[in-house]
Amino acid sequence: MLARLIAAVAVTLGMFSPARAQEVTLRLHEFLPLNSVVSAEIIDPWAGRIEAASGGRIKIEIFPSMQLGGKPADLVDQLVDGVVDIVWTLPGYTPGRFPRTEVFELPFLVADAESASRAYWEIAQSDMIATDFKDMQILGTWVHGPGVVHSSRPVLRLEDMAGLKLRAPSRITAQLLEGLGAVALG
Numbered sequence: 001m002l003a004r005l006i007a008a009v010a011v012t013l014g015m016f017s018p019a020r021a022q023e024v025t026l027r028l029h030e031f032l033p034l035n036s037v038v039s040a041e042i043i044d045p046w047a048g049r050i051e052a053a054s055g056g057r058i059k060i061e062i063f064p065s066m067q068l069g070g071k072p073a074d075l076v077d078q079l080v081d082g083v084v085d086i087v088w089t090l091p092g093y094t095p096g097r098f099p100r101t102e103v104f105e106l107p108f109l110v111a112d113a114e115s116a117s118r119a120y121w122e123i124a125q126s127d128m129i130a131t132d133f134k135d136m137q138i139l140g141t142w143v144h145g146p147g148v149v150h151s152s153r154p155v156l157r158l159e160d161m162a163g164l165k166l167r168a169p170s171r172i173t174a175q176l177l178e179g180l181g182a183v184a185l186g
Contacts, residue, residue: 025059026085031072034064043088060086080135092170098132104143105172117142147173 028047032039039062047060063084070078075089076097091101100123103109110116120141129138149155151164161180168174168184177184 023057023059025061027061027063027068028086028088029063029066029068029075029078029084030088031066031075032064032088034062036064038088039064076136086139090169092173095171098128100128100132101141102170102172105170107172107176108146110143110146113143113145 028043030039030043034040034044043062047062050058050060066072068078068084072089073093075084075087076094078084079087091098092105095102101120104116104120120143124133124138124141149164149166151166153160153164155161155164158180161177161182164182165185166177166182168177168186174184174186
């Protein structure tokens with residue numbers, strides 16, 4: 001998917017003569033810190049490949065950790081309102097805005113991230129571009145694999161979840177964790 005996106009950018013840039021080529025700087029806003037896996041291994045290399053494929057005419061200025069202000073739930077509005085050009089966010093941070101994406105947040109549904117990500121991309125392309133995502137251009141969709149509990153104390157039985165504070169990136173995950181006795185943190 002990333003290779004196709006880079007190729008599309010390169011083809012698009014090839015349609016313009018060098019005399020008409022202009023430099024463009026796109027602003028990318030995200031909630032993750034620069035040293036996160038997504039930033040370091042996906043966003044930064046992608047931005048570098050776009051710049052290289054465009055011969056330096058397209059630059060992507062990255063603003064991690066909500067440096068341009070707001071909260072993660074504000075990223076979609078910042079994009080739609082033209083405050084920024086690109087965002088990396090989670091649909092779960094804006095509950096109800098992209099309801100069909102929430103199927104990928106259902107507990108125990110995703111067996112592996114690759115298959116679920118392919119299904120998500122296909123559904124987004126076939127059914128959601130003109131509706132759910134009509135105010136933006138989607139560059140990619142993906143899910144992570146089945147969740148893992150990261151805890152300083154062992155969680156071996158259901159009872160061990162009682163009172164455990166865990167990150168909940170979506171309302172569905174929060175409901176699941178609270179149903180198991182944990183404290184869901186946004």
